[in-house]
Amino acid sequence: MSARTGATPGDRTEGRIVFDQVTKTFPRQGKRDEPTSALRGVSLDVAPGTIFGVIGYSGAGKSTLIRMVNGIERPTAGHVVVDGVDVGALRGSALRTAQKRTGMIFQQFNLLETVRVRDNVAMPLRLDGVGARTARARAEEVLDFVGLGAKAGSFAGELSGGQKQRVGIARALVRNPRILLSDEATSALDPTTTAQIIDLLRSINTEYGTTILVVTHEMDVIKDLAHEVAVMADGEIVEQGTVLDTFLHPRSPVTRDFVTTVVPQGLPDRVVEHLGGDGLWRLLLVDDEVTQPLLSGLITEIGVSVNMLHADMTEIQDHTVGQMIIKVTGPEERVAAARAYLEQRVVHVEEVAR
Numbered sequence: 001m002s003a004r005t006g007a008t009p010g011d012r013t014e015g016r017i018v019f020d021q022v023t024k025t026f027p028r029q030g031k032r033d034e035p036t037s038a039l040r041g042v043s044l045d046v047a048p049g050t051i052f053g054v055i056g057y058s059g060a061g062k063s064t065l066i067r068m069v070n071g072i073e074r075p076t077a078g079h080v081v082v083d084g085v086d087v088g089a090l091r092g093s094a095l096r097t098a099q100k101r102t103g104m105i106f107q108q109f110n111l112l113e114t115v116r117v118r119d120n121v122a123m124p125l126r127l128d129g130v131g132a133r134t135a136r137a138r139a140e141e142v143l144d145f146v147g148l149g150a151k152a153g154s155f156a157g158e159l160s161g162g163q164k165q166r167v168g169i170a171r172a173l174v175r176n177p178r179i180l181l182s183d184e185a186t187s188a189l190d191p192t193t194t195a196q197i198i199d200l201l202r203s204i205n206t207e208y209g210t211t212i213l214v215v216t217h218e219m220d221v222i223k224d225l226a227h228e229v230a231v232m233a234d235g236e237i238v239e240q241g242t243v244l245d246t247f248l249h250p251r252s253p254v255t256r257d258f259v260t261t262v263v264p265q266g267l268p269d270r271v272v273e274h275l276g277g278d279g280l281w282r283l284l285l286v287d288d289e290v291t292q293p294l295l296s297g298l299i300t301e302i303g304v305s306v307n308m309l310h311a312d313m314t315e316i317q318d319h320t321v322g323q324m325i326i327k328v329t330g331p332e333e334r335v336a337a338a339r340a341y342l343e344q345r346v347v348h349v350e351e352v353a354r
């Protein structure tokens with residue numbers, strides 16, 4: 001995958017994040033509460049230089065998971081190994097040193113509104129004891145990279161949401177981290193601004209080989225940004241794989257629900273009811289399959305009638321993915337021949353269930 005070519009060769013642990021059977025239980029808050037199991041035996045291996053997405057509904061444990069990578073939360077059991085170091089075991093200055101190797105961006109940006117943009121970005125360096133002039137020069141360099149050089153002297157409170165997130169990204173990058181963590185960084189932004197921020201994150205990954213761990217509840221973000229995805233529910237990883245494969249073959253019901261938000265999977269019940277069972281199929285097509293003369297082939301070569309009910313197309317990780325829902329009618333054995341014809345030519349054929 002071209003986006004991975006920026007990964008640093010050689011050191012296999014730099015930028016790598018490993019979760020090994022990680023459990024997190026929060027103690028009960030009040031007398032009537034039960035302890036909360038936010039993570040239950042989570043194992044993940046995020047390869048250096050990849051963009052890894054974790055998707056799940058509210059409360060699934062996404063923030064708890066990502067906060068372990070920079071040691072803001074500690075596992076109750078298991079290990080989180082970042083750059084070859086067990087972060088949960090670190091304390092004091094060793095922990096602070098490890099934290100400098102990751103940058104984090106947030107849904108609400110977390111900027112100081114009455115402080116100038118350049119000083120917001122320079123803040124981590126100032127906290128590290130870097131001199132004001134050097135820190136500001138580095139801040140301006142990163143602001144140029146995120147396309148906000150012209151706003152360095154503005155107050156953070158004067159910027160739009162999309163601009164604030166660019167500042168948040170600049171601040172996260174100012175220490176030149178190997179790993180960037182993103183907790184719902186685009187959830188407060190409109191679709192156009194979201195797309196721009198996604199482009200920026202992709203260019204950080206390609207240009208610097210930065211590992212990016214993204215947690216989100218938006219499947220669109222996964223589709224446009226991530227190479228690999230893990231689906232979380234109730235503190236567990238229920239499914240994991242490449243983004244394309246997960247879109248084409250979602251296995252668990254939660255994954256299907258998320259995929260449906262991007263690729264709608266069905267017809268209105270009334271239409272399915274009306275058309276009835278046999279020969280009502282949903283086809284998935286990838287890349288060259290999308291442009292084949294499939295339907296004319298079914299009609300002229302197989303001799304069935306075809307009614308096209310739905311078609312759409314999207315881009316997933318540099319692949320074109322098309323979907324069609326068709327109703328094929330004809331003698332039983334011709335309908336079976338049509339199914340065989342399609343199965344030879346498209347990646348996936350399934351009945352549309354009533």
Ligand SMILES: Nc1ncnc2c1ncn2[C@@H]1O[C@H](COP(=O)(O)OP(=O)(O)OP(=O)(O)O)[C@@H](O)[C@H]1O
Pocket residue numbers: 026027036037038056057058059060061062063064065217
């Ligand atoms: N500091 C805490 N103390 C007690 N319980 C917590 C704490 N942080 C999280 N939890 C609980 O852990 C579970 C997972 O929370 P988490 O914030 O990780 O979910 P999330 O997937 O990020 O949700 P959202 O999409 O709403 O941000 C929830 O049930 C939450 O109430």
Ligand SMILES: [Mg+2]
Pocket residue numbers: 062063064183
């Ligand atoms: Mg969260």
